[in-house]
Amino acid sequence: MPRGDGKGPPWWKGKFRGCGHRFTIPRQAIIETLDKTSAHLSAEDIYLAVHKRYPNIGLTTVYRTLEVLAQMRLIFKFDFGDGRSRYELAHSDSKKEHHHHLVCTNCNRIIDYTDFINKEIELLNKTEKALSKKFNFKISNHLIQFYGLCEKCSKLTARQ
């Protein structure tokens, strides 16, 4: 099982070919960028990061690639309410397990949490099954998020 150890072709190359997509430098650079970080990058963030090594990769390509990756389910696209979408590698193969998010509505900090994740997923699966049947809905994804004030911001607003 190939790993991203810098030697063989990266693990995601096969996925591209399998979907009838070509494997290009921009795509590789974008996936690598997402693979290297644990932050929640926007399209522009990714563009800037990629731009350092490949100055001629355009923002348009970043958007297009992100769409393809999302459609391949290699990445998740999130909206945390700050007016731009943010992206996260779905299975880093090496890193992060499944998690949900805590969103600060003031400074927009995102905290990944895994606490209770199993109970959440368990309930979600049960709900999913029941809803699928009841509404004839083919559910393919779910979203759970909590909103509030992070430690810093709640202190600030308390002091006012």
Add this chain to the structure above:
Amino acid sequence: MPRGDGKGPPWWKGKFRGCGHRFTIPRQAIIETLDKTSAHLSAEDIYLAVHKRYPNIGLTTVYRTLEVLAQMRLIFKFDFGDGRSRYELAHSDSKKEHHHHLVCTNCNRIIDYTDFINKEIELLNKTEKALSKKFNFKISNHLIQFYGLCEKCSKLTARQ
């Protein structure tokens, strides 16, 4: 306890005064529009609806009012992934109970469901408490959504 029966002042008038906000025609019209529907209206939807009776209420005012209402927690603001925010009265006082959403990623139909809602909320509350403590996060809101294909759309894509 005043009801929206067309006689006394509507139940939300007091809320405005309590928050130091003025009670105006546009605001009344916008709340009424949201109160009358069970759909998930966008700012423009609301503008168009309001516009029929009050042609000189502008879109800007709609946006501003929605912001105020959301901040007063009289309405919820949702993002269902179609590039515009959608709004829902929080407590219709007469109608809808608390519910979550099923979102069709193809035609963007929204289904409100209340099944399992109690179990969901129970788990959310527990999670909320634990996360609040662990991350010193003042949680004020949550979001649960399921994404997938509605009956029509899954038939369409199957046939394809």
Add this chain to the structure above:
DNA sequence: CTTGATAATGATAATCATTATCAATAAGGA
């Protein structure tokens, strides 16, 4: 190793939801 069909790219312009500006208006306490 070439070749050729065509998927992918990138510069540019267009879209479209939302926000900022600012003078005119209206709510509501005095």
Add this chain to the structure above:
DNA sequence: TCCTTATTGATAATGATTATCATTATCAAG
């Protein structure tokens, strides 16, 4: 009724995302 000031609405600005289209690069086939 008056006066302070929140609210409004027309307009322009913003900013993320998408469409266009000529150019380029991938990769299967020869």
